[in-house]
Amino acid sequence: GQQLNQSPQSMFIQEGEDVSMNCTSSSIFNTWLWYKQDPGEGPVLLIALYKAGELTSNGRLTAQFGITRKDSFLNISASIPSDVGIYFCCWRNTGNQFYFGTGTSLTVIP
């Protein structure tokens, strides 16, 4: 089956620090998505990547689709308290099935 590794599992950082998390897979995918989930709510799409090597920014967030199409990273610059939550990578295969990573729990210490 398809394996997806997301790391780190959790992060505790000081407000203002930069954050980096990544996902790697055993298979090649055409689409990488990054979501954030706040407590008690559904995930919200942050960034979508559709091409190998694509680098996309959304405010303080930057994500890249790896050249090999087997990995992606998400960076958050100058973290703020509202960045707290769980971040998920997600990919879609050619059968339109979606797979989510195990999540990275982010805690920002003021």
Next chain:
Amino acid sequence: DSGVTQTPKHLITATGQRVTLRCSPRSGDLSVYWYQQSLDQGLQFLIQYYNGEERAKGNILERFSAQQFPDLHSELNLSSLELGDSALYFCASSGSRADAYNEQFFGPGTRLTVL
């Protein structure tokens, strides 16, 4: 507010029972997706419907079934419930195209507890 509504918000039931979860997509969205989120399995894609027809199937158990009605709302039916079915169930919807180039908007979820 994503525009996707799910009912009920919480559901407590016993093993062996059957429940129905309901989802209303955003106005105009034709695709509905169902996900299960549990502590040990993470967020699992179950099934997608597009304009009333099944489009893609993920890790959905045979005890579970779903459908999308002509008014585009969807229901997820869970039967012969087991303790391990306790989880958050999310519905998401997306726009007029059947593929993932449309952003999925997630509802607030239904928390199912099986006792």
